Every structure is written in structure tokens, then in C-alpha cells.
Amino acid sequence: MKTVDLILTNAVVLTMDEEFHTFEPGAVAVSGNSIAAVGMEADILKDYSASKKIDCNHKVLMPGLVNAHTHVPMTLLRGLADDLRLDVWLMGYMMPVEREFVSPDFVQLGTKLACAEMIRSGVTTFADMYYFEDDIARATQSAGMRAVCGQSVMKFPTPDAKSFEDSLALARDFIIRWKDNDLIVPAVAPHAPYTCTPEILNASASLAVEFDVPLHTHLAETAGEVENMRNEHGIPVIPYMKKQNLFEAKVIAAHCVHIDEGEMRTLLHTNAGVAHNPSSNMKLASGIAPVKRLIELGVKVGIGTDGPASNNDLDMFEEMRLASFLAKVSSGDPTALPARTTLLMATRLGAEALHIGNITGSLEPGKRADMILVDVSPTHNSPRFKRDPHNVYAQIIYAAKANDVTDVIINGQWVMQNRVLTTLNEADLLTAGNEYARKIDSFLIQREQSVLSKLIAIGGATEEESFEVQAKIAIPSVDPILTAIKTNPEIKVVRTRHYHQFDTYMKFDDPSQGYVRYREDHSITDTGEITGVRSRLTLVGQTREHPFREDVLLSRSRFLAPATQSLRFYKEYFKPQKTVEIEKNRMRYLVNFKDTEFFINVDNFTEPNLGSFLEVKSRTWSKQDAEKKAHLAEDLIKALGASPSDVIASDYIEMASKS
Numbered sequence: 197m198k199t200v201d202l203i204l205t206n207a208v209v210l211t212m213d214e215e216f217h218t219f220e221p222g223a224v225a226v227s228g229n230s231i232a233a234v235g236m237e238a239d240i241l242k243d244y245s246a247s248k249k250i251d252c253n254h255k256v257l258m259p260g261l262v263n264a265h266t267h268v269p270m271t272l273l274r275g276l277a278d279d280l281r282l283d284v285w286l287m288g289y290m291m292p293v294e295r296e297f298v299s300p301d302f303v304q305l306g307t308k309l310a311c312a313e314m315i316r317s318g319v320t321t322f323a324d325m326y327y328f329e330d331d332i333a334r335a336t337q338s339a340g341m342r343a344v345c346g347q348s349v350m351k352f353p354t355p356d357a358k359s360f361e362d363s364l365a366l367a368r369d370f371i372i373r374w375k376d377n378d379l380i381v382p383a384v385a386p387h388a389p390y391t392c393t394p395e396i397l398n399a400s401a402s403l404a405v406e407f408d409v410p411l412h413t414h415l416a417e418t419a420g421e422v423e424n425m426r427n428e429h430g431i432p433v434i435p436y437m438k439k440q441n442l443f444e445a446k447v448i449a450a451h452c453v454h455i456d457e458g459e460m461r462t463l464l465h466t467n468a469g470v471a472h473n474p475s476s477n478m479k480l481a482s483g484i485a486p487v488k489r490l491i492e493l494g495v496k497v498g499i500g501t502d503g504p505a506s507n508n509d510l511d512m513f514e515e516m517r518l519a520s521f522l523a524k525v526s527s528g529d530p531t532a533l534p535a536r537t538t539l540l541m542a543t544r545l546g547a548e549a550l551h552i553g554n555i556t557g558s559l560e561p562g563k564r565a566d567m568i569l570v571d572v573s574p575t576h577n578s579p580r581f582k583r584d585p586h587n588v589y590a591q592i593i594y595a596a597k598a599n600d601v602t603d604v605i606i607n608g609q610w611v612m613q614n615r616v617l618t619t620l621n622e623a624d625l626l627t628a629g630n631e632y633a634r635k636i637d638s639f640l641i642q643r644e645q646s647v648l649s650k651l652i653a654i655g656g657a658t659e660e661e662s663f664e665v666q667a668k669i670a671i672p673s674v675d676p677i678l679t680a681i682k683t684n685p686e687i688k689v690v691r692t693r694h695y696h697q698f699d700t701y702m703k704f705d706d707p708s709q710g711y712v713r714y715r716e717d718h719s720i721t722d723t724g725e726i727t728g729v730r731s732r733l734t735l736v737g738q739t740r741e742h743p744f745r746e747d748v749l750l751s752r753s754r755f756l757a758p759a760t761q762s763l764r765f766y767k768e769y770f771k772p773q774k775t776v777e778i779e780k781n782r783m784r785y786l787v788n789f790k791d792t793e794f795f796i797n798v799d800n801f802t803e804p805n806l807g808s809f810l811e812v813k814s815r816t817w818s819k820q821d822a823e824k825k826a827h828l829a830e831d832l833i834k835a836l837g838a839s840p841s842d843v844i845a846s847d848y849i850e851m852a853s854k855s
């Protein structure tokens with residue numbers, strides 16, 4: 197007779213081992229942090245004795261659930277911005293708020309709230325990726341949970357690192373500090389292909405290989421991501437990542453929604469784990485991951501909740517049910533992802549996807565004692581059939597609720613007993629969480645009041661420092677002007693450009709907000725070929741500065757920002773009341789006229805048909821200089837064969853709005 201610390205008896209034991217052994221009435225013997233034995237109750241009690249024996253009262257005793265992908269501190273951002281597309285949600289709301297609020301205190305609180313929620317719903321292990329991961333790891337350890345914690349790396353500044361070099365150094369220190377911990381497996385987490393450079397991806401993979409730790413990332417989440425990848429690099433996401441040596445590491449790839457057969461095989465051959473996130477993919481309308489096929493091929497696919505700001509909870513029972521239903525409805529095959537396979541994904545296969553299958557995920561001697569008790573007797577889960585051995589899995593996947601979990605043991609320690617959490621004080625955590633919500637609300641209310649602050653929030657907006665003297669004239673034809681530019685000896689052409697310009701103006705009910713112009717410039721060669729495309733965003737203030745003689749005017753104040761997102765993104769983000777589209781051909785000349793630099797634009801509209809225009813512009817820096825240049829602008833207009841008295845004050849947007 198061997199002595200152990202704890203024996204759980206009188207349970208319906210689902211081991212989720214290779215043979216899917218079940219025992220009823222079954223028992224599990226626990227010694228320290230590990231499972232000593234699993235079997236029929238009579239056999240276990242014959243071989244083992246313990247000072248502590250717990251009668252499970254016919255509940256299901258099974259491995260704790262593995263949440264294969266999440267961002268735990270985002271419990272504090274739950275419900276902040278919903279019903280948005282991924283890019284608007286992420287770049288327009290999450291990241292600006294994260295830049296402002298995410299701190300060690302924020303992530304610790306958010307993590308503890310997440311641990312409380314996950315323990316209550318039977319999760320014993322999760323894979324996280326966020327900022328200040330060292331604080332997340334400490335909070336997780338104090339809650340007694342197991343986790344693969346990924347320190348984020350990105351190409352732009354993050355709340356915990358000014359540069360990618362800093363975040364990589366953070367990741368290295370983090371891995372060194374935690375690599376031998378009993379509960380925490382450290383990892384490096386390059387966020388996604390679109391937020392990392394090839395250099396970052398290569399460096400992250402090398403780091404993961406050097407310390408033999410997992411690499412956690414988001415891959416092929418949306419169709420847009422794949423389309424951009426194909427446009428920019430000519431290949432889909434998985435081959436691109438392979439080219440960056442990512443799969444040299446033990447990869448945990450979240451999402452993998454838009455991948456083809458070849459990419460699935462790459463994931464298989466590189467032993468990458470995939471984290472399927474059904475509710476996040478459904479809510480953000482990202483698509484349906486080819487889970488049925490991945491499982492058929494033998495890829496290790498786990499199930500994740502994703503962050504609670506995109507889901508909006510950490511309920512793995514809901515995810516399991518949705519994973520199964522989605523596979524069925526998308527394949528038209530009700531036998532797809534049956535209950536037992538789904539539970540496998542949320543337990544042993546999930547642990548294998550996280551590259552910790554040797555530690556957890558099933559009830560087997562030698563593995564850590566990570567297990568839960570689920571009451572399958574409530575009204576919503578009755579009656580219980582025993583004819584088919586699969587019935588019990590169906591009870592767990594299709595009818596059980598998170599709230600049916602009564603007890604949770606992680607690493608041999610009780611973290612919830614009879615629905616009472618033993619490591620966390622939920623009331624205090626909730627109070628502190630609501631205080632953050634109040635501050636974040638004020639921040640966003642303030643930001644949403646002005647188009648300018650919304651522009652600044654998404655980064656990179658700069659105020660144009662110098663003002664411009666500018667004049668615009670309607671011309672009957674562009675040819676005489678083009679001839680004058682070439683032939684007038686007073687006009688020395690320094691540079692010529694030809695653009696096809698597509699402008700979208702976003703207008704708001706409140707005119708004091710000004711308007712946002714999204715401009716796409718296609719550079720055209722003499723032979724009509726497009727050699728480059730450039731997009732820019734300009735916020736033009738409403739108030740005009742100093743009109744000069746003959747309507748030559750100092751331009752309005754402008755803020756410029758690189759348009760790193762699509763036009764669709766900006767429309768969804770700024771929510772203009774009206775949009776006006778303009779398409780024109782522009783010949784743009786940088787010229788020297790009477791020792792002064794001017795830009796001459798000769799514009800010919802294609803849509804709407806506004807006709808042709810001449811624009812003369814010069815940068816200026818003082819009122820006196822502007823006065824001088826206003827005179828010169830008049831001279832230049834005359835030199836081009838036009839008349840200064842024809843100068844018009846309207847902008848193109850005003851003309852187009854009236855047309």
C-alpha cells in the first residue's frame with residue numbers, strides 16, 4: 197500500500213489519455229503536484245491510502261481545460277468597443293487605450309480577474325500574450341494557475357517597450373527569469389506578421405530556439421491580412437512566416453482562419469500548434485478556421501477564447517460548444533468535430549498545441565494534477581444515458597455550463613472548492629476593475645469629441661508647420677498652361693511629377709471639425725505606367741487664414757498622417773456623416789520663379805467633371821514673406837497666361853459637394 201496526499205473517489209473519471217479510458221466509479225490518487233494513479237475506485241483504494249479522501253459524489257472528474265490563446269489583462273477592456281472589424285477594433289480602440297493605460301498594475305489586476313473567471317469555468321492552463329508579461333506571470337502564479345506566458349514583441353512602441361530591441365531584451369530577461377518555474381512556461385510573442393518586421397520575426401524565432409521555449413503569435417486571422425500579404429510579398433501568410441524561420445521554434449499559432457491545404461501541411465510538418473478561437477472569429481467576422489481538416493491531418497489544434505475584449509468572456513465551455521457547432525455547420529456534416537474530439541482539443545491536444553503535453557492535458561500517472569469536477573446532474577443536463585460511452589462527452593460539450601464546475605485543482609493545489617475561490621478575492625478585484633473602467637470611459641469620451649484627437653490617437657499625425665500661399669484658377673484647357681511652363685524662360689522647372697489622384701473627403705455634421713482627406717496618389721510615367729502608390733491622410737481645419745489680394749490665400753491649418761490603414765478603416769473609424777469622392781489627373785511641377793520656389797499643379801478632373809484648374813502654391817513662414825509671395829504668385833499666374841482676377845476661393849471639396 198502506497199501513501200499519497202489525496203484520493204478523489206466516487207467520480208466519473210474521463211482521463212482523455214490516448215485510449216480515452218473512463219472509470220466509473222473511478223478514483224485519482226495525487227502525490228504532491230502530480231497524479232500518482234488513475235483507475236477504478238476499488239483498484240485505487242486497494243493500492244493507495246491518503247490522509248485526505250474526497251467523495252466526488254458522481255461528478256465528472258476530468259483534466260482541467262486548456263485555454264490555448266488569450267490576452268488575460270484585457271478583462272479590463274471587456275465591452276469597451278464592440279461590433280467593429282478587427283483592424284478598427286485593434287488599431288482604433290484597443291491599442292490607443294492600451295498605450296494610455298496599460299501598466300504593471302493594470303496587467304496584474306486584469307490577470308487576477310481573468311484567473312478568477314477562468315478557474316470558475318474549469319480552466320487550469322492558459323496561453324497568454326500581452327505586455328508586462330513578468331507581472332502577468334507573477335499574478336498567475338499567485339492565483340495558482342498554469343500558463344504559457346508570451347512577452348510581446350512588435351515593430352512599434354508598446355506600453356512596455358520603446359522599440360523592438362527593448363521588447364526583445366525584455367523577452368530574453370523574462371524567459372531567463374521564468375524558464376524553470378513549475379507553473380509558468382515563458383515564451384516570446386511576436387504579435388502578428390503585420391505588426392512585426394522580418395527582422396523581428398527572425399530574432400524572435402532565434403530567441404525561442406535558444407531557450408527551447410514556445411513562440412506565440414497571431415497568424416492568418418483575417419482575409420484582409422492574407423490579401424495584404426499576397427499583395428506585398430506575393431505569398432500567403434504561412435510560407436512568409438516560414439521564410440522568416442518562424443517554424444524553427446515551437447510555434448503556437450492563434451487563429452489560422454485563412455490557410456490552404458499546403459499551409460496546413462506546413463503546420464503539420466513543423467509541429468506547430470494551432471489555437472482555434474471560435475467566438476472571437478465569429479464576433480469579429482474573421483471567418484471559420486478549417487479545423488476539421490487540420491484535425492484530420494494530425495495538426496495539434498487547441499481551443500482558445502482570445503482576449504475578453506474580443507469575445508467577450510473567457511468561458512471555455514462556450515468555446516467548445518461553438519467549435520463543434522461551427523465545424524458542423526461549415527462542413528454541412530453533423531459528424532464533424534464530435535463531442536469527444538472537441539473535449540480532446542480543449543484538454544490533451546490543447547496542451548500539446550502549447551508544447552506542454554508532457555506536463556498536463558490528461559489524467560495520467562506522472563502528469564501534473566490539473567483537474568476539475570463538473571456536476572452533470574443539474575436540470576439542464578439531465579437525464580444521463582450510459583448506453584453509448586460517448587454520451588458523457590456530449591453532456592460536457594453540448595449541455596454543461598461553466599457554472600457546473602464545482603472544484604478545481606491545479607498542480608495538486610485546490611484553487612476552487614465547492615465554488616469558493618481559495619487564492620483570489622473577487623470583490624476587491626471587481627472594485628478596482630470598475631475604477632479603471634471609469635478612467636478609460638473619460639479618456640475615450642474626451643477623444644471622441646474631436647476628429648483631431650481621434651487622428652492623433654491612431655498615431656503619427658503631425659501638424660504642418662509652415663503655411664502656404666495658394667491660388668486656384670479654373671482654366672478652359674490645360675495645354676496652354678503646360679506649354680507656358682515648358683517655354684517661359686522665367687519659369688525654371690526643377691522637378692515634374694504626374695499623378696492620378698483618388699481623394700475621399702470625409703465631412704462631419706459639425707463643420708468646426710474640418711474634414712479628413714484620404715488621398716491615394718498613383719505615380720504615372722510618360723508611357724502611362726503606374727510606378728508607385730502612396731496614401732496620405734490630411735485633416736484640414738475649417739477656418740481660413742488671411743485671405744490676400746485677389747483671393748490668394750494663406751492655407752488652412754493641416755495635420756498630416758501616413759495612411760497606414762485602408763480607406764475602409766478610416767471610414768469606419770471616423771464615421772463621417774458624408775463622403776465626397778474626387779478623381780483627377782495632376783501634373784505637378786516644382787519650379788523656380790524669380791528666385792522663389794513654387795509648386796504648380798495642373799489638374800484635370802475625371803470624376804466629378806469639374807473641368808481643369810491651375811494651382812500655384814508656395815510655402816511661407818511669416819506674414820511679410822506671405823505678402824511678398826502673394827505678389828509673386830500673381831506674377832506667376834500671369835506668366836502662365838492666366839488672369840489673377842479669375843482666382844477662386846473655393847476648395848475642390850466645396851465644388852464637388854455642389855456638383
Ligand SMILES: CSC[C@H]1O[C@@H](n2cnc3c(O)ncnc32)[C@H](O)[C@@H]1O
Pocket residue numbers: 267286290291294325326327348349385387388414417476502503506
Ligand atoms: C501583443 S499581444 C497583445 C496585443 O494583441 C491585441 N489583440 C488582442 N486580440 C487580438 C486579435 O484577435 N488579433 C490581433 N491582435 C489582438 C491586443 O489588443 C494587444 O494590443
Ligand SMILES: [Zn+2]
Pocket residue numbers: 265266267414450502503
Ligand atoms: Zn489574440
